[in-house]
Amino acid sequence: MKSVSTSKLKILLWFVYIFFILNLIFLIRWQVFEHDRFIALARERIVDNKVPSIRGDILARDGSSLAYSEPRFNIIVYKTELEFAEKYKKQTRDEFVSKVGKVLGIKEATLTQMLENDKDWVKITEKITNDKKDELLSLKRDNASDQELEGIRIEYTSERIYPEHELACHAIGFVGKNDIGDDLGRAGLEHYWEGLLKEQEGYNSSEVDSFGNLIALNNVSQIEAKRGATIYTTIDKNIQSIVQKNIQAAVKKYDAKSATAIVMNPKTGEILALANYPDFDPNDYEKVKDAQSFKNPAISDPAELGSVGKAFTMSAALNEGKIQPNTQVTAGHSGCVTIKENERDWKVCTYDKRPMGPMTATQALVNSDNLALYEIMKLVGPEKFNEYLKAFGIGRRTDIDISGESNGELKDVSEWTNVDSATYAYGHGYQMTEINETISCFQSSRSRWY
CATH class of the missing domain: 3.40.710.10 (DD-peptidase/beta-lactamase superfamily)
Incomplete structure (x- = not known):
């Protein structure tokens, strides 16, 4: 009876040893070989989202637009996810480059080279439209037609649009970038009213389950997004257009360096037109070769009357x-x-x-x-x-x-x-x-x- 009990105990101990060794093997696998995968999965449980908004509009006196913003999207490749998908044969690099490059209009060789750097996050294009973004996110894997192509991340941004191009450019100004790459009004009304025109991004943070579903009982932090204010001006687009055409013609006719004109309603004091030449297109401000074109002599250059x-x-x-x-x-x-x-x-x-x-x-x-x-x-x-x-x-x-x-x-x-x-x-x-x-x-x- 005693020998039987000893044998059973030895067998039990062997089971314990085997269980311990198997646990050790799996722990090493999870902690060392699949460390990045589980870190990514853990981070995906907590979802932090910026809630985007839009900069305010600038309108002419008749309510038509002088400046407005539209949603745009930057496309970023998350290389850790991309390489993980390639490692487990979900998709290939050639497949990713071919499909993404075709949608974004990027040559395969160029995109391949962009992805060869050591960075974990690689921005491959900027400010694509919502339709182009949806087309990109609809791309499927070759070996699973119901599964989306992995490795793509979307960053929300916006594009400032000036539909009348040079019209009233010195009065309106333009939106450029500050030292850290954020949008900022750089001149005119865009700069003066930056605090009102600037949108306020929202924010929310929540926890999801392994399937991406929101855990209802968990706390959700949220800050509401707010659109920028709309600025109404007294600019009359018709008068402004006539004034700009005439001062441009006068500069060329008399071989002058510049010209300025202002039209005011004498009964109310409203500024109906404010124009300088040379002028610029705020949509393409970065193409302006002479920085003096940004200057607004009508308000900045004093002279004897x-x-x-x-x-x-x-x-x-x-x-x-x-x-x-x-x-x-x-x-x-x-x-x-x-x-x-x-x-x-x-x-x-x-x-x-x-x-x-x-x-x-x-x-x-x-x-x-x-x-x-x-x-x-x-x-x-x-x-x-x-x-x-x-x-x-x-x-x-x-x-x-x-x-x-x-x-x-x-x-x-x-x-x-x-x-x-x-x-x-x-x-x-x-x-x-x-x-x-x-x-x-x-x-x-x-x-x-x-």
């Missing part, structure tokens, strides 16, 4: 009650006057230096007479005239909602010389941008003229 500034002088004098349209403002002049400044004589003249007789305020403006306008400014006085220039916006930005606006230039009144007072009277000496000039003229036209 010249005779346009005479309207400000007249407005100030009329509003202060210093003149009426028929007030005689000069008894006549020889074409030039001498102004002493710091023991030096400075000559201030009319454009043709021609002597003129007595003139009324109206005649002074009609003749665009520099010296008569100087006499009108003296009636107002430098301090009060400075207040009017500031009120018209000279020396400060308009705060139009386009990035890159310059302040212009106007000395503090304490620094004015007698020569400054004279030249300011007829629009020289100080500087302002075209947009500031347009808005200032709008304000001047609404001044109280008696």
Whole structure:
């Protein structure tokens, strides 16, 4: 009886040893030889998803589109999965390259070379359409017609589209890339309103079973995606188109370097068109050879106004009650006057230096007479005239909602010389941008003229 019990015990121990060895073999297999496979399977239990959204639109005054975004998709090959499928004879590399290359329009040799690097994730193309993405994901394996081709991953992105191409390009701006490759408004409205136009990606994280089904009792983390805001502009596409065609023709006709034009509704102050030439197509901004084409001179390049500034002088004098349209403002002049400044004589003249007789305020403006306008400014006085220039916006930005606006230039009144007072009277000496000039003229036209 005792020997039988010992034999049974030995047999049992052998079973234990065999079971232990088999477990050890499987553990080594799972932990060493199939380590990558099980890591991938474990990671697939927790699914982290970005929930994409779309950048906001920019619209013209009639509601038609000036800029909008469409979903696009980057295609990435997950080489670990690709090589695992090849190792277990699910598919071949030649099969993958042939089918994927045909859909994406990539030569087989090129795609093969792309997949030969040491990276685990290889981006093979960017920004394909939704239809092309669906065609790619519908590819099946040769040895299992109901099974999808393995190794393909989809990365959501979007494409900014400017349907009118160069139209209002300097006002709209464009979307480019920042230092880490993210989309970012780089100029114009796109940059100024980046915070509103920028979409907010959503996020969710959940656990799935081995078949990919959501485990209902598990917690699901989620952040809702939000589309960017829509920006409505006052741009009139018809007027904008006419203006752009005409300034382009003028530059070519007169062999000029550039041209700028702004159209404003004088009753409301709305900007109906803002154009510069040279211009660019924001769809292909990366093809622009001269970076100056991106510059918006209408808001960034201040310059002397010249005779346009005479309207400000007249407005100030009329509003202060210093003149009426028929007030005689000069008894006549020889074409030039001498102004002493710091023991030096400075000559201030009319454009043709021609002597003129007595003139009324109206005649002074009609003749665009520099010296008569100087006499009108003296009636107002430098301090009060400075207040009017500031009120018209000279020396400060308009705060139009386009990035890159310059302040212009106007000395503090304490620094004015007698020569400054004279030249300011007829629009020289100080500087302002075209947009500031347009808005200032709008304000001047609404001044109280008696």
